[in-house]
Amino acid sequence: MTSFLSRLFRPLSTTSTPAYSVTPRNAIIMPDKAQKATLAAGCFWGVEHLYRKHFGNGKGLIDAKVGYAGGHADSPTYRAVCTGNTGHAEALQVIFDPSIVTYRQLIEFFYRMHDPTTENRQGPDVGTQYRSAIFTHDEEQAKIAKDITDKVAKQWYKQPLSTQIVPAGQWWDAEEYHQLYLHNNPSGYECPSHFLRNLPPLSD
Template sequence: MASTAHNDNSGRSPALDPDADAPDHPGHEFAQFGAGCFWGVELAFQRVAGVMKTEVGYSQGHVPDPTYRLVCSGTSNHVEIVRVQFDPDVCPYTNLLSLFWSRHDPTTPNCQGGDVGSQYRSGIYYYNETQARLAQESKEAKQLEWKDKKIVTEILPAKRFYRAEEYHQQYLEKGGGRGRKQSAKKGCNDPIRCYG
């Protein structure tokens, strides 16, 4: 299927195709979230019971096989995302949504703290209609809490996932930039130091 996308004459980029990867286990699901720099977001999801695997990468852009440098240039429209593989019998999707909302400010367009750029935008990228509905309901509920500030989180179908370079994977668990490892143990509540 992917090979036909490369060969069609429409000029459409394969980066715009739906994420066609399958979870490692038949009963598991994928979810994609963009909530600023993917390092801290990934560690938060790693700690959730029922999350079987996390990967950081790029999605929602129009360039196939993007690199970190290209994504940071702001020219490809990719988002830094965490793709979460979870067991819905242990971890309902709503648990993931709650963590997503708690990890960032969804009212700041293309910005989380000192990180500025379209790759840091807030987004929920769904794999099925149930995820889409629950994401929209959670956004509406969260908007009531924010009152005067408008939530800018985009809710869109999950596009092709491009895994980020290996040094980004489990970056904070491995020690981050300062060599200070942070626990990814399930249920850990230690504060997350976003850059290590």
């Protein structure tokens, strides 16, 4: 299991410059029909970075925060989550405009940008905090997530997936220094499992 200290000495990213602009939260205007998606796909630094890169700048992502989901302890800290004892996953919570990007598109992207076949692991990052999970916020999201997961397993990976699909529970924001980590630290660590796979469109 990856320890807190080993997290500090992992390989560095090759990212050189920020790929998106960031609107200060006090200047964000939320559309009336804004929706929420909560996902876990390993180290939350890279997950946030890829979602902001591909859906930011007017492409549907309104805001995003990294944090902790799916656990049993109150007010978890990064150190506690890294032990694996709190039950939390490192996760990303996205606020998006469904008139620009759909929940289905966000879930398909989720399966392109990480490895859903490795249980409790992404690349060198091992532990339940790095599990693959979709935390759904209503029945419609659960239906879409299950439908896409079934298609991805059959058409893309051709094997059962480790991804959990569970109702969203309590969300805890991660410490401020984790927010926009790779935007603020362009040479920081990115999990080598976080990249876009060249996969064909899913068929009906």
